[in-house]
Amino acid sequence: MFRTVLLAAVALAATPFAHADDFMGSVVQDEYDNMLDEHTPPYREILSSTVGDLEDSGRATYRYTLVRGRTYRFFGVCDADCRDLDLVVYDANNTRVASDFAMNDRPTVDFTVPSNARSTSYTLAVIMASCENDPCQFALGHLRR
Template sequence: MMRLFSATRSVLVVLTLLSATTVFADEYIDQVRTNLQSRYDYWHNRGGGWTQLPDLQDIGLVNNGKTTSITYTLVKGNTYKIVGVCDSECSAIDLGLSDDTGKLIASSTANNENPIVEVTPIRDGAFTLKVSMQKCENSLGCNYGVDVYRAR
């Protein structure tokens, strides 16, 4: 009976820790969503003819010093702005956009939490965006978000 009680208590402790981790993860994702909305509001209110492409939005988690990749299909002749944000534990992310040959065609390495790259592809195709987490204070990683805008 004592083993059953001890095992049950251990399971409850693990579930409580997982629940707390999930609450914090949700908080950081909410921060990223709020930051993306703030960037959208900025570009929308500023004018300039930019249209958000919500199907291309990406939100994820990256550890400090690590990189993740996102692939987009972009159309030649259109001008795109790719805007990055991160949560409150992050103070710097970098963005680098490469074409289908792997050639870097645009990047933002300004060491801040709101990088922007702008590109007008010379051909249709798949383009890879690398999101590099440069300064993350959370040992579990930091959340980032990316929005893509197209000039009207």
């Protein structure tokens, strides 16, 4: 009994999203897993994963406190109805410091927090630039070197 419970706990811990099927479709989960494999290494720390959905031209924002001098990667994936997902990083003054507006459904943004930055508070905007069948589901990964 103990061995079964322990194996189940290990299996859940190894999945980026606990009960992933409850949160996202298999297409988004597969895309997330593929992107995670592509980005680690050199990014060794998985800091967070986020799942959401947006309608065409919709936008969601997420706040992060980052460490001065460290390099981060944000990446996104989306479902089969999504044609274009964009990512933008803003500093505390709402100045764009990094972005990926390429026409694709797998955006990636790398960003190094300046060592002399006054604030380490940043906002990541997720923009569903093109969704053919609302809403489109997306997942975000937040990694650190």
